[in-house]
Amino acid sequence: DVKVTQSSRYLVKRTGEKVFLECVQDMDHENMFWYRQDPGLGLRLIYFSYDVKMKEKGDIPEGYSVSREKKERFSLILESASTNQTSMYLCASSRGAGLQETQYFGPGTRLLVL
Amino acid sequence: GQNIDQPTEMTATEGAIVQINCTYQTSGFNGLFWYQQHAGEAPTFLSYNVLDGLEEKGRFSSFLSRSKGYSYLLLKELQMKDSASYLCAANAGNMLTFGGGTRLMVKP
Numbered sequence: 001d002v003k004v005t006q007s008s009r010y011l012v013k014r015t016g017e018k019v020f021l022e023c024v025q026d027m028d029h030e031n032m033f034w035y036r037q038d039p040g041l042g043l044r045l046i047y048f049s050y051d052v053k054m055k056e057k058g059d060i061p062e063g064y065s066v067s068r069e070k071k072e073r074f075s076l077i078l079e080s081a082s083t084n085q086t087s088m089y090l091c092a093s094s095r096g097a098g099l100q101e102t103q104y105f106g107p108g109t110r111l112l113v114l
Numbered sequence: 115g116q117n118i119d120q121p122t123e124m125t126a127t128e129g130a131i132v133q134i135n136c137t138y139q140t141s142g143f144n145g146l147f148w149y150q151q152h153a154g155e156a157p158t159f160l161s162y163n164v165l166d167g168l169e170e171k172g173r174f175s176s177f178l179s180r181s182k183g184y185s186y187l188l189l190k191e192l193q194m195k196d197s198a199s200y201l202c203a204a205n206a207g208n209m210l211t212f213g214g215g216t217r218l219m220v221k222p
Contacts, residue, residue, distance in 0.1 A: 004156075035212075040122070042201065043157075043212040058209065090156065102147070103210065105156035 003027070004106035006091055012112045019078040021109050023091030031094045032074035033058075033103060034066060036087040043090065049074055081113045116140045118213035120202055125219045126192055134187045134216045136202035144205040146178050146185045151199045151215065160187070160200075192220050 007022035025032065031050055035043040035058075045058030047066040055066050063085060067075045074093075078085055088110050092103040117139040126132040138146070145164040149157035163169055163178035163185060175188040187200055199215040 040214055042118075042214040043203075045209055045211075048209070059211075102159045102162060104159070105149075107156050108154075 004091055004093055004104050006089075006106040006109050008109050009107060010110050010112075012114065013078075013081050014114050015082055017078075017081050017113075019081050019111065019113075021076040021078075021089055021091075021111070023074045023076070023093075023106055024072055025074075025091075025093040025104070025106075026072065027093065027095065027104075028071065029093035029095045029104075030071070031101070031103075032068065033092040033094075034064075034074065034076045035090045035092065036060070036085075037090055037108070038087050046076065081111075083113050085111065086113045087111060116204065116206060116211040118202060118204055118211055120200075120213040120216045122214065123217045123219070125221060126189075128192055128194060128220055128222050130192050131188065131190050132192060132218065134189070134200050134202075134218065136185045136187075136213055138183050138185070138202070138204045138211075138213075140183075140204045140206035140211060142206045143180065146176075147201075147203040147205060147210065148176050148185075148187045149201040149203065151201060153198070157201055162205075189218075194220050194222070196220050 033048040034046045049068045065077045091106040094101040094103045120136045148160040151157040161176040197220045203210045203212040
């Protein structure tokens with residue numbers, strides 16, 4: 001079974017703090033993704049990566065950055081957290097070079113920014 | 115731009131059949147995913163349609179019409195555990211674009 005894990009299920013941070021969300025997958029997948037999920041808006045893609053040290057902006061990259069130093073790990077960074085970044089953050093991974101492959105999701109991190 | 119529409123909420127009775135519709139407007143369309151997401155959990159893969167027609171997988175079936183930009187997920191013999199959100203996502207260009215999700219409530 002594919003396993004995607006995220007470092008925290010729940011996180012509370014203060015405005016202005018730097019926040020790191022970690023995601024690890026154990027199936028040697030090439031592709032990794034970060035989404036945020038908000039009521040009524042569905043999942044929105046923040047960043048994705050097709051390979052180590054490679055990153056592409058998604059639909060809503062503003063206020064976020066990512067790092068992929070190793071194939072199995074994809075980190076999402078909030079440089080200076082703001083209250084409008086309070087959300088559920090979901091990491092996903094898929095194999096192969098294209099997006100035709102099924103994405104497998106981690107359990108999510110619910111982030112509250114005060 | 116990409117646009118995916120699905121109903122926000124649906125209610126159905128245990129043992130019944132329910133159809134969840136999804137319409138999409140995308141460029142470079144490759145296929146349509148359906149995911150199931152229980153409250154507080156990760157989305158899990160249900161189906162992926164590339165070609166027109168109906169694909170059946172146990173109690174769940176998914177249909178795609180590329181010419182109409184339309185898909186539906188059909189759930190038969192509903193069980194209480196089917197209460198969840200159902201997400202459709204269009205595979206287009208280099209990305210998946212998700213709809214807002216349909217929250218299905220199954221009542222006894």
